[in-house]
Structure formats: structure tokens, C-alpha cells
Amino acid sequence: MKKINIALTKGRLEKEAIKIFEAMNVNVDELKNKGRRLIFNCKNSFYDINFFLVKAPDVVTYVEYGAADIGIVGKDTLFETNKEFYEVLDLKIGECKFAVASLPGFKIDDGYRNEYRKKKIATKYPGVARKYFSKRGQDVEIIKIEGSVELAPIVKLADAIVDIVETGETLRENGLVIVDDICNISARMIVNKASMKTKREEIMKIIEETSKIIN
Incomplete structure (x- = not known):
């Protein structure tokens, strides 16, 4: 199981995204009690995920450069960027x-x-x-x-x-x-292009399970 790094937009989208991952049986206890930490490991028998919280424009930057494999960010932010990534899901939150x-x-x-x-x-x-x-x-x-x-x-x-x-x-x-x-507009899930190749199995599982929750 390869570790997946996910960048979440701080604030309202963060809270809504946590609900989705919790419904997927991802262990989000650290995210709910974050204190001053910057990285939160949420590992169980199905997933090995590191979450980190950043401002919306930085989500796109972290994903483009591969520091994050996946990002959760508003479509409003994506409209204002020409960076390279895959936009894979409309999460139907933050509408x-x-x-x-x-x-x-x-x-x-x-x-x-x-x-x-x-x-x-x-x-x-x-x-x-x-x-x-x-x-x-x-x-x-x-x-x-x-x-x-x-x-x-x-x-x-x-x-x-x-x-x-x-x-x-x-x-x-x-x-x-x-x-x-x-x-x-609403929140979207974006994926680093290289990660989609090197961590395809893990990323596709997250995309598929997320789709089940939001649909």
C-alpha cells in the first residue's frame, strides 16, 4: 500500500471533506483534533493517507509539483490557474x-x-x-x-x-x-499527473470510494 498525500483547503471545505473521508471509513481522528500540527496521518487496513491543510491557491501548487498526490479545492480557485493537473471529481460540496x-x-x-x-x-x-x-x-x-x-x-x-x-x-x-x-461552482478533487501513473491503484480506489459517497 503506497502512501497518498492529500492537500485540503482550510476552513469550510476542510470540514465538508472530512465528512466524506469519514464516510469512506478513513480514520480522521487526527484531523478532528489537529492542534498545531501540520501533517495528519490517517492509516488503517484500507488506506495510508497523509493529510495537510493549506490555503486554496496552495492546494493547486502542491498538487502540480507532486508534494500532494490529491487536492481538494474550490472550482473558483481552479478558474484562476493554468497549472497542470487532472480534475477528476465534482465533490458537490461548497456549492x-x-x-x-x-x-x-x-x-x-x-x-x-x-x-x-x-x-x-x-x-x-x-x-x-x-x-x-x-x-x-x-x-x-x-x-x-x-x-x-x-x-x-x-x-x-x-x-x-x-x-x-x-x-x-x-x-x-x-x-x-x-x-x-x-x-x-463547487469543490473539486484534483490529482497530480505523475501520481496517477505511479500510485494509480491507490488513487483510483480513493476516487471510486469517494464517488460512491457523493452520488
Whole structure:
């Protein structure tokens, strides 16, 4: 049995992923009582897995470079990367959507073809925003924001935002409305390309057992 290293996204996805692995009879006791440790060995007669917890963008990096054989990360993060890996499963957790939002009265198509001024779009996800507006044939100015993007239209930094929306409560509390839905997103399982060859039996078992749980 070859050891499989799995990188989990810290936070909400971590908790949901732990539930899936627990349902697969993976021993996740160390993950549930993690303290300050960085690596958690979960070994039984069926699996030998090392889990480690990192930020979402780092999951992709660890998988691409082979430090992790498998990663659990949101599709939103994958949209913003061009790194090399296999995307093998939609885990159907962490479900939400990308949307365009703004103050009431904003219309996506208003003035785009008749004004010289580009519309300004604030977002943490410039790749997603750029692709969306490009498909609509609209030349916009993308402003990268790391914090609360909802503030941008309110203080007139931007005309609208592209962001992840789960319940929409934050938008409503700040007087914003959804203008258009872009796409649904959820957590995905990704696999290092070399690991799929060298540890194929172990990885395929994890993929197959995970599929049984989520379907």
C-alpha cells in the first residue's frame, strides 16, 4: 500500500471533506483534533493517507509539483490557474456561484457600445471576470480587490463586482443586487499527473470510494 498525500483547503471545505473521508471509513481522528500540527496521518487496513491543510491557491501548487498526490479545492480557485493537473471529481460540496452584482439600476449592457468610458469591474477573480465580459464582447477595466469587493460600487471605485455568492445576504446588507449569474461552482478533487501513473491503484480506489459517497 503506497502512501497518498492529500492537500485540503482550510476552513469550510476542510470540514465538508472530512465528512466524506469519514464516510469512506478513513480514520480522521487526527484531523478532528489537529492542534498545531501540520501533517495528519490517517492509516488503517484500507488506506495510508497523509493529510495537510493549506490555503486554496496552495492546494493547486502542491498538487502540480507532486508534494500532494490529491487536492481538494474550490472550482473558483481552479478558474484562476493554468497549472497542470487532472480534475477528476465534482465533490458537490461548497456549492455556490459566481455572479455579477451592483447597486440597483446597473445594467450590464447599458452604454457599453455607446460610451467611451470603460465600465470598471472589481473582483478577486480577474480571470473569471475577464472571460465573462469578453464572451459578451465587452471591453471592461478589471480592478483586482483582495478584501470585501462589495465596497467597490458603494464608494464608486467600480461600476459592478464579480464575486462568489452563496446566500446573497452580504450583498443585500450592503444594498447590492445580483445582475447576472455567471456559473455554479463547487469543490473539486484534483490529482497530480505523475501520481496517477505511479500510485494509480491507490488513487483510483480513493476516487471510486469517494464517488460512491457523493452520488
